[in-house]
Amino acid sequence: MSDEKMSVIVQTIAGLLFPMVLIFSFYVILHGHLTPGGGFQGGAIGASAVALLIVAYGSKTIEKKVAEENLSIFESLGGIVFVVVAIAGFILASAFLSNFLVGEPLFGQIPGWGESPLNSGGFLPILNIAVGMKVIGGLSAIVLMLALVSREVKEQ
């Protein structure tokens, strides 16, 4: 794209769609242990929301709002949460990545037939959130960085 921003119509519609897509992404991540989907899929949806904003508003505007270093830090935070939960399974229970929260009152409800509560699944929701953070931060950082660099290459 030679011109950086798109028209006002596209910008308005993108701004309206962005929170809805982000909410759907959070829904897919948080319900990963109940419905189809999970951390990777929801994270890809959230990163596509950021890509929509980059296409509509231009990469320079988005970079002023959120720097890609911060997105990278967010991604690393998700990875740290994943590894910490895995090592907690090693310490509190039998093995690395063992589900130590099953049977506990907070997350460990074992559901019956049919609908099941949100606080079931042991540490699966926590790992889903961690992987969702990783994918949202990582893919957004990649898309933002490539958009910035391709714009600079066009300018030279």
Add this chain to the structure above:
Amino acid sequence: MKKFTLIGFVVFCLFLFYAAYDLGYVVKRDFGAPPSSMDDRIIGSYNSTTGEWEYGAVNETGANNAVTSVVFDYRGYDTLGEATVLFTAIAGVMLLFGGRKHE
């Protein structure tokens, strides 16, 4: 060259037809219907009198979604490796283009 493309397309269509025919039991089952005996070994057996799962994935992980319990619990190392692959890709992009932005 065009002939090879046509032959490949026909073979692919035959493969799709065979796969749909062979996996027909997946289509025949109603949405939300109780699992067949094959899935019974994976998901577990539900005892309706006590209201509990006797064995299988739902009893062991507490998650309703057996796919998530496989991806994050039984094959957690695989997911950790996938996360590492993603991290490596981001590190590569940052290394390649991170210095260029400020020129």
